[in-house]
Amino acid sequence: xxxxxxxGNGMVGFKFCEKFISKPGxxxxxxxxxGEEPRRAYDRVHLSEYFAGKTADDLSMSTLDWYAExxxxxxxxxxxxxxxxxxxxxxxHQEKTYSYDYIVLATGSSAFVPPIQxxxxxxxxVYRTIEDLDAIMAYAKKIKQNGATDAAVLGxxxxxxxxxxxxxxxxxxxxxxxxAPRLMPRQLDKxxxxxxxxxxxxxxxxxxxxxxxxxxxGDDCITGMMFAEEKLLKVDMLVISAGIKPRDELxxxxxxxxxxxxxxxxxxxxxxxxPCIYAIGEVALYxxxxxxxxxxxxxxxxxxxxxxxxxxxxxxxxxxxxxxLKLIGxxxxxxxxxxxxxxxxxxIVYENKFSGIYKRINVTKDGKTLLGGILVGDSSDYNCLxxxxxxxxxxxxxxxxxxxxxxxxxxSTMGSVMDLPDTAVIxxxxxxxKGSICCSITDxxxxxxxxVVKLTKATSGxxxxxxxxxxxxxxxxxxxxxxxxxxxxxxxxxxxxxxxxIVKINKYTNFYEVVDHHxxxxxCEVCKPVVASIFSSIYNDTAxxxxxxxxxxxxxxxxxxxxxxxxxxxxxxxxxxxxEKLIVIGQVAKQFDLYTKITGAQRVDLFGAHLNxxxxxxxxxxxxxxxxxxxxxKSLRAVKSCVGNAWCRYGMDDSAGFAIELENRYKGIRSPHxxxxxxxxxxxxxxxxxxxxxxLIAVEGGWNxxxxxxxxxxxxxxxxxxxxxxxxxxxxxxxxxxxxxxxTAGPLVRTATWLDKLEGGMDYLKEVIIHDRIGICEALEAxxxxxxxxxxxxxxxxxxxxxLLKRFSHFVNSDETDDNIEYVPxxxxxxxxxx
Amino acid sequence: MENILSKYKxxxxxxxTTWFKAGNIKDFPSNRGGCIKYKDKQIAIFNFERRNEWYxxxxxxxxxxxxxxxxxxxxxxxxxxxxxxxxxxxTFSLIDGSNLNGEEYAIATYPVKIINDEVLVGFID
Numbered sequence: 001x002x003x004x005x006x007x008g009n010g011m012v013g014f015k016f017c018e019k020f021i022s023k024p025g026x027x028x029x030x031x032x033x034x035g036e037e038p039r040r041a042y043d044r045v046h047l048s049e050y051f052a053g054k055t056a057d058d059l060s061m062s063t064l065d066w067y068a069e070x071x072x073x074x075x076x077x078x079x080x081x082x083x084x085x086x087x088x089x090x091x092x093h094q095e096k097t098y099s100y101d102y103i104v105l106a107t108g109s110s111a112f113v114p115p116i117q118x119x120x121x122x123x124x125x126v127y128r129t130i131e132d133l134d135a136i137m138a139y140a141k142k143i144k145q146n147g148a149t150d151a152a153v154l155g156x157x158x159x160x161x162x163x164x165x166x167x168x169x170x171x172x173x174x175x176x177x178x179x180a181p182r183l184m185p186r187q188l189d190k191x192x193x194x195x196x197x198x199x200x201x202x203x204x205x206x207x208x209x210x211x212x213x214x215x216x217x218g219d220d221c222i223t224g225m226m227f228a229e230e231k232l233l234k235v236d237m238l239v240i241s242a243g244i245k246p247r248d249e250l251x252x253x254x255x256x257x258x259x260x261x262x263x264x265x266x267x268x269x270x271x272x273x274x275p276c277i278y279a280i281g282e283v284a285l286y287x288x289x290x291x292x293x294x295x296x297x298x299x300x301x302x303x304x305x306x307x308x309x310x311x312x313x314x315x316x317x318x319x320x321x322x323x324x325l326k327l328i329g330x331x332x333x334x335x336x337x338x339x340x341x342x343x344x345x346x347x348i349v350y351e352n353k354f355s356g357i358y359k360r361i362n363v364t365k366d367g368k369t370l371l372g373g374i375l376v377g378d379s380s381d382y383n384c385l386x387x388x389x390x391x392x393x394x395x396x397x398x399x400x401x402x403x404x405x406x407x408x409x410x411x412s413t414m415g416s417v418m419d420l421p422d423t424a425v426i427x428x429x430x431x432x433x434k435g436s437i438c439c440s441i442t443d444x445x446x447x448x449x450x451x452v453v454k455l456t457k458a459t460s461g462x463x464x465x466x467x468x469x470x471x472x473x474x475x476x477x478x479x480x481x482x483x484x485x486x487x488x489x490x491x492x493x494x495x496x497x498x499x500x501x502i503v504k505i506n507k508y509t510n511f512y513e514v515v516d517h518h519x520x521x522x523x524c525e526v527c528k529p530v531v532a533s534i535f536s537s538i539y540n541d542t543a544x545x546x547x548x549x550x551x552x553x554x555x556x557x558x559x560x561x562x563x564x565x566x567x568x569x570x571x572x573x574x575x576x577x578x579x580e581k582l583i584v585i586g587q588v589a590k591q592f593d594l595y596t597k598i599t600g601a602q603r604v605d606l607f608g609a610h611l612n613x614x615x616x617x618x619x620x621x622x623x624x625x626x627x628x629x630x631x632x633x634k635s636l637r638a639v640k641s642c643v644g645n646a647w648c649r650y651g652m653d654d655s656a657g658f659a660i661e662l663e664n665r666y667k668g669i670r671s672p673h674x675x676x677x678x679x680x681x682x683x684x685x686x687x688x689x690x691x692x693x694x695x696l697i698a699v700e701g702g703w704n705x706x707x708x709x710x711x712x713x714x715x716x717x718x719x720x721x722x723x724x725x726x727x728x729x730x731x732x733x734x735x736x737x738x739x740x741x742x743x744t745a746g747p748l749v750r751t752a753t754w755l756d757k758l759e760g761g762m763d764y765l766k767e768v769i770i771h772d773r774i775g776i777c778e779a780l781e782a783x784x785x786x787x788x789x790x791x792x793x794x795x796x797x798x799x800x801x802x803x804l805l806k807r808f809s810h811f812v813n814s815d816e817t818d819d820n821i822e823y824v825p826x827x828x829x830x831x832x833x834x835x
Numbered sequence: 836m837e838n839i840l841s842k843y844k845x846x847x848x849x850x851x852t853t854w855f856k857a858g859n860i861k862d863f864p865s866n867r868g869g870c871i872k873y874k875d876k877q878i879a880i881f882n883f884e885r886r887n888e889w890y891x892x893x894x895x896x897x898x899x900x901x902x903x904x905x906x907x908x909x910x911x912x913x914x915x916x917x918x919x920x921x922x923x924x925x926t927f928s929l930i931d932g933s934n935l936n937g938e939e940y941a942i943a944t945y946p947v948k949i950i951n952d953e954v955l956v957g958f959i960d
Contacts, residue, residue: 524911528908529908547867548867560921812863820902
């Protein structure tokens with residue numbers, strides 16, 4: 001057995017293991033991994049998502065069993081302190097000794113902390129590990145309770161801006177402090193940096209360029225940063241993200257050659273000055289450079305794995321540092337040589353301050369070769385530009401078409417993804433070519449996108465190549481004659497949107513008409529509720545009209561619960577309720593022996609109602625001025641609100657009043673999935689409006705309208721659609737947005753997922769519902785107006801029409817209720833008996 | 836728990852010894868289910884009007900043992916008539932009670948015949 005010791009369990013160390021065990025002949029080797037952190041390798045690229053709610057497990061690169069399954073020994077929380085190169089052994093801080101044949105150093109880097117006086121003060125952090133993040137979160141929480149509002153991030157590079165977003169997510173106002181005269185100095189030129197700066201400043205993030213910090217002010221805890229010109233920036237927390245420092249201590253101790261400014265020197269085989277010791281990732285100094293990106297690190301891992309197994313592969317001479325990412329919501333990309341401009345190279349620059357877009361491409365004077373470029377504000381051209389650059393593909397006659405689009409013609413300047421050569425690298429993190437993606441489909445190894453991702457690992461790194469991979473898979477499927485379609489179920493070869501149009505155009509009003517003319521079979525639990533919901537969305541039919549095709553909850557106008565009984569939720573618009581009405585709810589609960597609980601939507605849920613009792617309960621509620629709360633429907637649930645300026649001393653507007661108005665406007669309208677709303681009267685956001693499908697926050701001069709958020713399994717913050725608009729404009733945009741969603745979303749797709757899948761995303765949606773780009777706004781508003789004007793309470797319909805009452809009895813041949821239901825006590829109430 | 840399920844055993848039309856009069860066809864909704872009480876059993880009956888067929892099965896969902904199958908949605912899978920449980924959308928064949936989601940639990944089915952507009956369900960007892 002040949003022993004390999006991997007020192008460091010970060011992304012690159014993990015990738016080395018993954019690459020190694022996938023190679024033939026790996027059985028002869030035993031890999032032992034040492035990591036000083038207590039956890040398995042995790043995805044540091046997406047670290048800031050930890051603030052947005054991802055857990056350490058979500059970020060983990062492997063499952064718990066992965067190492068054991070692949071016969072790799074993982075020692076976490078164990079630090080290698082020394083290498084004895086003569087005896088070929090390593091020693092750990094626990095005084096243990098292990099012998100090796102090869103060592104792979106993947107110790108990575110630590111955060112570079114500039115030697116500023118006072119960096120040791122409390123409240124100064126680095127941004128590197130999950131533990132750092134935990135400490136930052138805990139500290140932010142503490143100082144916020146003491147009234148702190150501002151925090152600084154030292155470093156205006158890529159990671160610094162990520163950290164600024166994280167600080168913002170923690171509820172503090174971030175200030176980015178950068179020594180250089182521009183943001184992301186390694187990737188952006190002045191023009192691009194200016195554009196990025198103005199976009200970021202719009203989000204109330206302070207940018208301080210050209211600032212040399214003299215010292216950190218404060219006694220024990222940081223209270224500010226003093227700059228060279230005697231200017232003090234008051235902050236209560238500082239996150240340092242000013243670059244990286246290779247963790248080369250082991251190399252130094254064991255006498256390996258290291259660079260002047262750190263990093264263990266390696267050749268193109270990733271060998272250090274000791275041929276049995278390899279170094280990869282951010283600790284490796286290759287061509288006198290440290291590469292702080294994941295793609296070169298992964299390539300180094302592959303080269304080292306090949307070399308240890310006596311393979312031929314070596315590292316490329318020049319390493320591509322192209323990046324594409326979204327920083328605080330702003331798209332930024334940089335590729336090739338972003339700055340080059342000389343007697344042979346011309347830069348073509350497009351700058352649009354109105355829409356916040358900056359694009360630059362560097363083209364040889366003969367107009368034949370693309371050497372690099374920068375994109376800010378809109379990086380949708382990145383994938384194509386990068387492919388043209390890296391494959392040295394021919395440029396269009398007017399190279400500016402690459403960033404301006406071909407004006408006046410229909411055809412795209414880029415052509416299709418299929419025009420790329422097979423050797424084009426699509427996923428640079430995992431080094432997957434177009435050829436390997438397409439072949440996996442055409443040779444039958446893979447059938448779906450999921451299969452391709454599993455086989456090739458494409459998209460599993462930074463994920464930036466996903467749109468191209470999706471397109472390639474689709475095109476490859478088409479090329480072998482495979483129909484690519486998201487049909488509803490076995491009964492309909494249509495999407496929900498297509499069915500919506502079919503029903504509308506043909507004016508169908510009955511499920512069986514639709515399935516007989518456009519589907520097959522008898523329908524099922526998937527397509528029936530979809531078609532019923534479409535009928536409701538078009539004709540505003542209540543759920544009473546399509547009883548046979550409604551889902552259980554819609555069929556009985558209540559929510560089925562664990563023991564087959566139902567829960568009843570009357571509407572309490574905006575959560576505002578009188579004492580009289582509260583008493584009625586209490587009396588109903590008492591009379592029918594119901595368990596009561598306040599819901600998250602600011603209303604009362606009454607549990608444990610027998611099917612037979614539902615109409616009786618509704619009767620009492622309706623007689624006292626209540627109506628259905630549609631808690632069972634794929635429709636508007638509730639619009640949550642804070643109390644607003646009527647009572648609250650901070651309130652800027654009447655949030656409760658507006659919430660009631662909105663809830664009454666959209667109540668009862670059937671949609672692809674449930675819809676929730678929220679209205680807050682100030683930015684303290686007590687109504688959690690940004691966690692809803694639509695949310696409003698009162699600001700100086702009007703309302704900010706946010707859309708497409710949700711809580712639930714994958715929480716999403718709603719995105720800003722329009723700022724400082726008046727009530728009438730809110731209604732107009734909301735009508736259009738909701739109707740567009742109702743028309744086009746797939747079944748059971750909430751607005752957040754719908755927006756994710758919408759081609760062109762939020763920018764496109766704004767074009768459609770604000771600027772009326774596809775000319776449908778008038779129709780959307782008219783459709784919504786019909787729905788709003790024809791609301792009927794479906795509970796009331798039932799109690800008023802005896803023929804509808806029939807379905808609310810448990811037995812056809814007896815008036816008895818279900819005798820199978822038993823309860824046990826729960827605190828002061830009751831619950832169904834567990835089996 | 837077991838004794839609920841042990842009450843329900845599939846009966847074939849040829850084995851039935853008792854034909855219980857469950858009601859008139861008008862008592863049952865079309866293209867969906869209704870529940871009847873027979874001794875200590877709850878039986879779900881489905882009038883598949885569209886196919887001109889009637890089916891019956893236990894009302895208890897075999898997964899959580901709630902008396903709810905009659906409130907489920909009818910449909911077909913590859914032309915086999917099926918019922919989807921309203922609790923967790925598990926689907927069962929109304930022909931033989933088998934689970935159509937590839938899981939273990941299945942349901943008991945009972946024969947139905949219509950004589951002079953009366954719905955009769957077959958039992959052995």
